[in-house]
Amino acid sequence: MSSNAIIGYIFITIGAIFDFFGCMGLVRFPDVYNRLQAATKCVTLGTIFILIGTAIVTATPAIAIKAILCAVFIVLTSPTGAHALARGSFLSGVNLWDKSVTNKFKERAEEIKAQRGEAR
Amino acid sequence: MMFMYFIASLLAAACFMCLYRIGHGPTASDRTVAIDILGTVVVGFVCLSAIVLRKDFYMNLAIAWALVSFIGTLALSKHLEGRRFDE
Amino acid sequence: MRKITLTVFSFIVWFLLVWPFDPLTGDLDVQSTVAGIIVAIFVGLFLGDRIPRKLGAGNVFKRVFWLIVYVPMFSWYVILANLDVLYRVIHPDMPIRPGIVKVKTTLTNPAGRAMLANSITLTPGTMTVDITDDGYLYIHWINVKSEDIEEATRHIVSKFEGVLRRIFE
Numbered sequence: 001m002s003s004n005a006i007i008g009y010i011f012i013t014i015g016a017i018f019d020f021f022g023c024m025g026l027v028r029f030p031d032v033y034n035r036l037q038a039a040t041k042c043v044t045l046g047t048i049f050i051l052i053g054t055a056i057v058t059a060t061p062a063i064a065i066k067a068i069l070c071a072v073f074i075v076l077t078s079p080t081g082a083h084a085l086a087r088g089s090f091l092s093g094v095n096l097w098d099k100s101v102t103n104k105f106k107e108r109a110e111e112i113k114a115q116r117g118e119a120r
Numbered sequence: 121m122m123f124m125y126f127i128a129s130l131l132a133a134a135c136f137m138c139l140y141r142i143g144h145g146p147t148a149s150d151r152t153v154a155i156d157i158l159g160t161v162v163v164g165f166v167c168l169s170a171i172v173l174r175k176d177f178y179m180n181l182a183i184a185w186a187l188v189s190f191i192g193t194l195a196l197s198k199h200l201e202g203r204r205f206d207e
Numbered sequence: 208m209r210k211i212t213l214t215v216f217s218f219i220v221w222f223l224l225v226w227p228f229d230p231l232t233g234d235l236d237v238q239s240t241v242a243g244i245i246v247a248i249f250v251g252l253f254l255g256d257r258i259p260r261k262l263g264a265g266n267v268f269k270r271v272f273w274l275i276v277y278v279p280m281f282s283w284y285v286i287l288a289n290l291d292v293l294y295r296v297i298h299p300d301m302p303i304r305p306g307i308v309k310v311k312t313t314l315t316n317p318a319g320r321a322m323l324a325n326s327i328t329l330t331p332g333t334m335t336v337d338i339t340d341d342g343y344l345y346i347h348w349i350n351v352k353s354e355d356i357e358e359a360t361r362h363i364v365s366k367f368e369g370v371l372r373r374i375f376e
Binding site: 027032044082084085 | 135137147149153154156157160164170171176182190193196199201202
């Protein structure tokens with residue numbers, strides 16, 4: 001096994017560990033928004049590490065280039081998805097955790113709902 | 121090869137935790153979040169098969185999966201928001 | 208001009224995705240390359256009008272330089288964010304203090320704002336929930352340090368705003 005392959009396997013291990021703990025956060029945290037935070041951050045970075053590790057281990061251009069493209073794509077899309085999900089779940093009526101400190105989005109959510117009511 | 125089994129079992133455990141959240145999630149939002157995350161974990165799984173079998177079409181699968189899962193997440197979040205899909 | 212740019216860009220992406228070389232001999236596959244060029248021309252013709260006319264004024268080389276500065280800085284914050292989440296997940300008491308705060312950005316360019324929102328989502332403890340047209344961002348913060356708008360802006364937004372302004376404006 002060459003030294004490149006060992007570096008790649010180290011990347012893959014770190015990525016898999018991050019994925020694991022991200023999903024653990026999905027189970028442990030108390031409300032949708034905290035779960036979304038933990039899971040989005042950890043799973044995005046973990047999957048990117050796995051993709052980079054794949055590019056290093058295989059070292060064939062056909063696989064490596066696609067892996068890098070896929071990593072760029074995930075970096076760009078996954079925060080957008082998280083943002084849409086957070087907004088959607090607040091507007092669908094899921095409140096924050098009981099022990100939350102502050103919530104400034106409430107007035108804005110009412111505003112959005114009022115606007116949509118007028119549009120219909 | 122042992123090492124690959126170890127990585128695959130870590131990812132499988134992650135998938136099962138997502139499935140737990142899909143099954144038990146108290147609200148629809150929880151389930152949607154878990155579906156989104158499951159899609160990203162599966163991309164990692166496909167990469168492992170690309171390494172073990174050395175076939176490049178697995179990476180096509182990974183890219184297509186990431187795309188479809190992103191679009192599915194957007195559609196589900198619009199549905200949660202209570203909007204129709206053509207807005 | 209936009210159509211030509213989009214054609215070239217989509218051809219490059221297609222080429223990287225398909226990688227039309229024979230795996231054994233390494234020769235270029237002429238048939239699929241021609242097909243790719245034709246498809247790229249169609250994409251450029253039909254969708255070229257949709258990309259914005261100008262992504263901001265200023266020297267292109269300076270902006271690319273600041274983009275290159277931005278990428279390692281962003282990666283460093285992403286790794287910090289993950290260690291932070293890891294600590295909060297493993298800790299038995301879960302030291303979290305969540306809440307949604309409001310911050311203000313001075314960026315005006317839509318692309319810059321989108322980039323700022325994405326950066327905030329991937330950095331320690333914060334996640335964008337909504338952006339308004341007049342420059343306020345609503346941010347879910349896993350460990351609220353301050354509820355005041357200016358104070359929160361200094362904590363969350365200011366570390367990216369300078370570099371992003373140099374890239375997009």
